[in-house]
């Protein structure tokens with residue numbers, strides 16, 4: 617099956633990694649590269665595509681401008697560096713896209729903006745309005761605010777959340793690696809690039825390893841995580857190298873990259889949001905009968921739950937695992953962890969006598985449940 621073409625897509629999120637944008641040694645933005653990328657973006661934009669940019673580089677650029685020494689930064693140092701870098705970053709994006717008469721709009725997100733549904737809807741409508749105006753949203757994590765416990769931490773997953781939030785049909789991760797290899801390419805000269813991944817299986821995840829570069833937080837592992845979120849939300853994803861000039865033109869011409877295909881089963885916006893939840897608060901382990909029922913589209917009843925882990929509240933996202941501990945899906949649980957523990961394994965009719973309230977018959981209602989792909993045989 618040939619790879620799809622870029623013109624097949626209506627709404628494209630392009631994530632640009634820090635090491636592409638910032639020349640750390642010289643302490644500045646790689647301007648001519650960015651000018652070339654802006655030409656590629658302008659072409660898609662002229663072709664009536666909606667384009668969103670998720671741009672890293674705030675911390676890297678800030679530390680370069682502030683001439684901070686190499687090595688790890690303390691939290692408040694990286695937040696300060698981001699404050700300096702982000703303002704410069706936004707300016708340069710607005711300049712290079714402005715050359716093509718494209719307006720840019722800066723959006724800085726914190727984790728709660730995508731994890732809490734009300735804020736998620738709010739962020740989504742702002743972005744939708746920018747796109748209606750044909751502006752290009754330039755998005756980053758609000759690094760000056762985000763603390764280590766509550767952050768995306770890497771822009772790969774942020775890009776995937778943005779793709780899912782905006783119902784984009786393609787996410788492109790541009791970084792310093794040109795795709796997924798069957799073995800770590802820096803250690804193994806025979807490693808082969810995988811041009812197309814139909815489904816993110818355990819085997820694919822194992823190939824990801826844990827590579828990280830100095831500037832960007834996201835290694836291949838976070839890219840695979842991003843792939844899971846994006847493909848579950850109905851978007852294809854590409855990992856491609858941004859180390860060349862005109863990286864989007866190269867993809868359009870069939871250049872080297874890895875495509876992660878979505879099964880493209882249309883999911884509702886609510887389910888898309890659940891599937892992409894980054895912060896599951898707990899785990900429900902269920903028996904084989906319940907796994908089969910869930911795969912057949914049924915709700916999860918307390919009777920099928922064999923184990924409850926984590927401290928979650930009613931309405932929180934939890935991971936649902938089968939008896940073999942493999943993830944079956946995710947959902948919004950109808951009971952607090954304490955109550956879930958009490959009613960697990962019991963019939964729904966017994967809820968009133970156990971908890972003293974007549975709660976919902978389901979532990980997770982099927983409307984609040986997203987089932988993942990079947991595990992490998």
Ligand code: GLU
Pocket residue numbers: 634671672673674675676698756757759769770771772831832833834
């Ligand atoms: N948000 C970070 C920055 O702009 C980058 C995170 C990442 O490298 O993925 O500096």
